[in-house]
Amino acid sequence: MDQVRPRVAVSSCLLGEPVRYNGGHSRDRFLSGALSDHVEWVPICPEMEIGLGSPRETLRLERGPDGPRLMTRRTRTDLTAPMASLATARAAALDVDGYVFKAKSPSCGIHGIPIYASSGTPDGPEAAADAAAAPASGNVVDRRGRGLFAGAVMDAHPSLPVEDEGRLHDAVLREAFVERIFAVARLRSLLKSDWRPHDLVAFHARHKMQLLAHAPDAYRGLGRIVAEAGARPHDTLAVSYSEAFRTALAAKATIGRNVNVLHHCLGMISDHLDPARRADLVEVIESYQARRVALCVPVTLLRHHARGEGAAYVRDQTYFSPYPEDLGLRNHVVS
Known part of the structure; x- marks a missing residue:
């Protein structure tokens, strides 16, 4: 991405x-x-x-x-x-x-x-x-x-x-800050373009899992704003969405919410996996939940399996690549 x-x-x-x-x-x-x-x-x-x-x-x-x-x-x-x-x-x-x-x-x-x-x-x-x-x-x-x-x-x-x-210098705070600035930059790029309502709908859809990891209720509120994309003036819609989007990402992404997102993504690609691979992914997600492995481990495996046919929606989620990977910000185990 x-x-x-x-x-x-x-x-x-x-x-x-x-x-x-x-x-x-x-x-x-x-x-x-x-x-x-x-x-x-x-x-x-x-x-x-x-x-x-x-x-x-x-x-x-x-x-x-x-x-x-x-x-x-x-x-x-x-x-x-x-x-x-x-x-x-x-x-x-x-x-x-x-x-x-x-x-x-x-x-x-x-x-x-x-x-x-x-x-x-x-x-x-x-x-x-x-x-x-x-x-x-x-x-x-x-x-x-x-x-x-x-x-x-x-x-x-x-x-x-x-x-x-x-x-x-704190790994968790560093990751959260970098994630937010890249998300805000993507939104700025969209809103400064000659965007149409369907562009905002697509942007919101791509950020679904990322938003759910931070603030599920706020994600649903953003959905109601997006639903008005064809009826409200661009300027007021952009301001409303931008403020709500930034506020949502300011909420802390917890282990529990990440686990919910990981299971949600697994469910969406489950039909393309054999029982052994499904079991492996469930085990890795449980290891992350138990604080034995870093978030990058289940994320990398899920993204790998989402590259097959029929998994484009999951594959294209910003949750899997919220910022450049060489920053290595998901490589820490949460204590």
């Missing part, structure tokens, strides 16, 4: 660009290596774009009356307004299938960013509260913050597949 090349925004430092506060980079091997062969990167460094340069003074988030403020640590310069303005402009123009942010960054972190007590601000209720919190928390009053830039982008695009490079 031909794969559409996703457009993915990324913190520039993760691709090796020397834009970090210390003049260095944070090159990530997976992003700059294996994944680079299959995606179109859109590098972004918000600190550089607001004119800070590299090397530069370090930044941190501090609690403010209207939300976190982005402050330089030494000179106490408030960069909240320029960063917020850049984030608004970037978010409005963003046309990508996913985004990989730099972890632990006060501008680009997507979770767990410390928010410090305000420093050098006038006395008042907020300052008093900060002072009270500081001794117990080492000047950190909240560890659940998001980077100022990343938070604005995520708020503007709530269904956009987003991760940071730290979380992508």
Whole structure:
């Protein structure tokens, strides 16, 4: 199956660009290596774009009356307004299938960013509260913050597949993110073409098993949207389907749902198999369910048997090739 090349925004430092506060980079091997062969990167460094340069003074988030403020640590310069303005402009123009942010960054972190007590601000209720919190928390009053830039982008695009490079070191999270960006890219390619209702019907049919592995109820809801393909205007139909499709794939694909999909596919090709081969496939699916083998094992066997006559519907499911195989993302055994 031909794969559409996703457009993915990324913190520039993760691709090796020397834009970090210390003049260095944070090159990530997976992003700059294996994944680079299959995606179109859109590098972004918000600190550089607001004119800070590299090397530069370090930044941190501090609690403010209207939300976190982005402050330089030494000179106490408030960069909240320029960063917020850049984030608004970037978010409005963003046309990508996913985004990989730099972890632990006060501008680009997507979770767990410390928010410090305000420093050098006038006395008042907020300052008093900060002072009270500081001794117990080492000047950190909240560890659940998001980077100022990343938070604005995520708020503007709530269904956009987003991760940071730290979380992508986890095999399950890496696979889920890559699966989503390729699915979103395929949908983007369809909706930017001169598509017709039957094209959306075909797209939905090809993604049936993939969607069922994530969110069976959402798949049925998407089916109701597709059923209106000949009656609703293209634009509103595309928006409705796109949002529901992205939301469905954001749900975690569980072992149980994968097992249901594998059995569903086996049932559709069962008439083309002799009893011994059917028994072998059932045994492999059970081994996956028992966490003895990786998902790639039953998937590869089912795809092999679906290449015969009468199995085109199963063979063409995106579930079997959701992204380039050389990424090897289904090769881990779920613990």
